[in-house]
Amino acid sequence: MEACANGHNVARQTANKLNAVIKQKDLFEPVEGKISLADKTISEHHRLISVILQTAVQWQVIPANPCDRVKPPKVERKEAVSLDEKQAAELIACLQSEPLKYRTAVMLTLYTGMRRGEICGLNWSDIDLDNGLVSVNKSVLYSSDMGMYEDTPKTKSSNRIINIPSDMVHLLKQHRVEQLKQRLALDDQWQNSDKVFPAENGSIINPDTLSAWFRKFVRRHNLPDVHLHSLRHTAATLLITGGVDIATVSKRLGHADKTTTLNIYTHAVKSADKAAAEKLQDIFTRSKIG
Numbered sequence: 698m699e700a701c702a703n704g705h706n707v708a709r710q711t712a713n714k715l716n717a718v719i720k721q722k723d724l725f726e727p728v729e730g731k732i733s734l735a736d737k738t739i740s741e742h743h744r745l746i747s748v749i750l751q752t753a754v755q756w757q758v759i760p761a762n763p764c765d766r767v768k769p770p771k772v773e774r775k776e777a778v779s780l781d782e783k784q785a786a787e788l789i790a791c792l793q794s795e796p797l798k799y800r801t802a803v804m805l806t807l808y809t810g811m812r813r814g815e816i817c818g819l820n821w822s823d824i825d826l827d828n829g830l831v832s833v834n835k836s837v838l839y840s841s842d843m844g845m846y847e848d849t850p851k852t853k854s855s856n857r858i859i860n861i862p863s864d865m866v867h868l869l870k871q872h873r874v875e876q877l878k879q880r881l882a883l884d885d886q887w888q889n890s891d892k893v894f895p896a897e898n899g900s901i902i903n904p905d906t907l908s909a910w911f912r913k914f915v916r917r918h919n920l921p922d923v924h925l926h927s928l929r930h931t932a933a934t935l936l937i938t939g940g941v942d943i944a945t946v947s948k949r950l951g952h953a954d955k956t957t958t959l960n961i962y963t964h965a966v967k968s969a970d971k972a973a974a975e976k977l978q979d980i981f982t983r984s985k986i987g
Contacts, residue, residue, distance in 0.1 A: 708841060736770040743769040777961050779930035784921055791918040799910055801872040802894050803928065805831075809859045810932035810950050813904045813925055814838055818847055819893040821873065829866050831859045833951065837901055845901050855951035869893070933958070937965040938972070 709727070734742075747764035754762050780788060785807065792800045802816055814836035823832040834856050835847050850856055861869075872893075880887045880899060888900040896902045911925040923931075929950070936946045943966070947958040959966060 711841070737772045740769040740772050743767065777930035777934070778923060778927050779934040780921060780923060780927065782935060785931055785935065788918075788920055791914070791920065795914060797872050797875050798894060799907075799914070801868050802907060803911065803914075803925075804865060804868055805861070806925070806928040807932055808861050808865050810929045810936075811859070812836065812851065812855075812929060812951075813907060815850060815855070815951075817892070817894060817902050817904045817907060820891045821893055822891060824869065824893065826866055826870060829861050829863065831861055833857050833859065837904055839903055839905065845903055847901070850951065852951065852953050854948075854953050857948060857951050859949055930962075933962055934965040937962055938968050940969065940972075 743764060747762060750759065750762045750764055753759045789804070789807075792803055805811065806813075806816055809831060811831075811833060815833050817837035818835040819831070819833075823834065824830070825832075833850060836850050836855075837845060838848055839845050876895075879897075880889075883898060886898060888895075888898050890899055890901050892899075892901060894902055894907070896906070908925045915921070915923065933946055933950055936949070937943070943955050943958055946962075947955045950958065952958050
């Protein structure tokens with residue numbers, strides 16, 4: 698039901714159930730054959746099936762891995778979409794008139810570069826407000842068959858501790874006070890999930906809810922057409938162009954290695970390298986004059 702409300706595709710079985718309840722036909726249009734899978738999705742499916750079949754080879758269930766004879770499509774790496782410094786400042790200014798919960802979630806994403814599911818999975822017990830530390834150790838996911846559920850982060854390196862500045866700590870403290878007021882108002886209707894960013898009744902929030910709010914926020918303020926995930930890219934890009942070393946940025950993002958960070962943020966790395974060259978020129982020029 699929530700998928701429909703957010704404009705996402707649903708399974709035929711779900712569509713049939715909704716048609717039966719509303720008692721109206723042709724509410725849904727089949728998409729079979731009209732939407733092809735992206736090269737990246739095909740490549741990931743190929744990799745997963747190949748791993749399964751390779752295990753079967755090791756167990757001597759089958760003599761060879763059929764996936765070895767199938768070449769997956771080449772995935773073109775796209776430059777990450779992000780906001781520049783001026784656009785990020787404009788977005789932050791627009792946030793000041795927005796609900797505290799969403800303002801805090803967006804600012805935390807900008808400061809940490811955390812993934813959407815990681816933001817939704819945060820518990821208050823994961824945040825050390827005294828020392829300005831955020832522990833990332835789980836993620837909230839959604840699937841049509843399982844509903845909302847928690848899982849370990851995307852990779853082993855995604856388990857990490859991120860420093861946040863005093864401004865972000867102050868905002869989190871304000872948000873916590875507001876949340877406690879809401880909890881008291883709802884009384885026994887409040888579901889204590891201990892989430893930093895729960896649903897309105899305190900239960901685990903659907904990550905799509907956060908994305909949907911952000912999409913409306915961007916349109917409402919005529920901001921650049923970016924997604925919530927773009928804030929993660931914005932954090933990384935601004936750090937790199939600001940001179941922060943790749944190893945530190947990679948660790949904050951939870952990447953498996955620095956190569957991943959370098960591949961995704963090629964443009965930012967080039968800009969930082971150009972700035973470094975110009976800085977050296979300024980140093981050498983001053984030395985000449987001296």
